[in-house]
Amino acid sequence: MNVYLINIKDVTKDVIEEVKQKLPSRYQKALRYKLEKDFKLSIGVSYLIIKAIPNIKDDDLSYDDNGKPYCKNIYFNVSHSGSYGVLVKGTSQIGIDIEKVDFKHLAVVNKVCNDEEIEFINNSIERFCEIWTIKESISKTTGKGLKENFKDINTLFYFEKQKILFDGNTYFVKTTTFKDKNDKYYISVTQNNDFDGIKVI
Numbered sequence: 141m142n143v144y145l146i147n148i149k150d151v152t153k154d155v156i157e158e159v160k161q162k163l164p165s166r167y168q169k170a171l172r173y174k175l176e177k178d179f180k181l182s183i184g185v186s187y188l189i190i191k192a193i194p195n196i197k198d199d200d201l202s203y204d205d206n207g208k209p210y211c212k213n214i215y216f217n218v219s220h221s222g223s224y225g226v227l228v229k230g231t232s233q234i235g236i237d238i239e240k241v242d243f244k245h246l247a248v249v250n251k252v253c254n255d256e257e258i259e260f261i262n263n264s265i266e267r268f269c270e271i272w273t274i275k276e277s278i279s280k281t282t283g284k285g286l287k288e289n290f291k292d293i294n295t296l297f298y299f300e301k302q303k304i305l306f307d308g309n310t311y312f313v314k315t316t317t318f319k320d321k322n323d324k325y326y327i328s329v330t331q332n333n334d335f336d337g338i339k340v341i
Contacts, residue, residue, distance in 0.1 A: 141314070143236065143327060143340045144188040144227040151180040151187070159186045163198050181225050185218040188227035192216060206285050217280050222323060232332040235280030237273040241265055241324040245272065252290035260296060266324070270315055271295045273328035278304060278311050281330045303334075314338045 160167040163186050170182035190196060193214055200211045208217070216229040222240030239245070243265050249258060252275060253268075261267045274295045279288035298304050304311045315328045316338045329338055 141228065141230065141329060141335045141338055143329065143338050144192050145340050146184040146188055146225045147320075148177060148180040148184060148223050151184045155187050156183050158190065159183050162190055162196070163201065165198050165201065181220040184225035185220055185227060188218065188225060189216070192227050192229050204283055206283055206287065208280065208283050208285065219276070219280075222325065223320065224325060226327060228329050230331045230333075230335070233281050233283070234329065234331045235277040236327065236329050237276035237280065238325055238327045239269045239273045239276075241269050241326065245269060254291050254294060256294070256296055269326045270328070273326045274298055274304070274313055274315065274330070277313065277328040277330040278306060281311060281332065282307070316340065
């Protein structure tokens with residue numbers, strides 16, 4: 141499965157103008173951000189929508205009650221962290237999360253992980269980032285996002301079976317990593333249907 145990736149340094153004036161012309165509602169949403177970095181990340185994932193869904197028009201985009209974007213019968217999801225934005229497109233409900241490895245994230249371990257996961261993480265920031273992106277991608281697949289109770293999403297089964305049983309449903313999960321200079325990123329993708337590995341493009 142292809143994961144579209146963009147770095148904020150590639151969000152040029154031409155990219156911003158293309159988003160403004162083709163997806164004006166997404167452009168207006170990006171304008172709400174006060175920091176230039178956040179603005180560019182928002183524009184960046186909007187540009188990925190244009191690239192991943194040819195001939196998309198602004199009227200084609202809708203949002204569910206939790207703010208998750210969708211387009212007719214096309215399933216896609218976006219995320220951003222650090223200097224990167226990502227998009228994935230699938231054949232059923234799908235979620236994606238990207239997270240830059242940062243030790244400050246360990247501060248929320250006890251809030252989002254169950255006791256077994258905390259023991260497994262053992263203060264490893266990389267293990268936590270992988271688990272966090274899995275939980276996020278599942279919550280985005282369900283459509284609830286941060287409203288989901290993350291402690292109820294037990295990710296340990298993933299490390300054996302590449303899938304997770306949650307709330308009576310089976311979710312198939314794939315993760316990958318990449319490095320940018322001294323920064324490391326985790327990406328997790330979750331879908332209701334099984335799929336091949338992740339290919340970042």
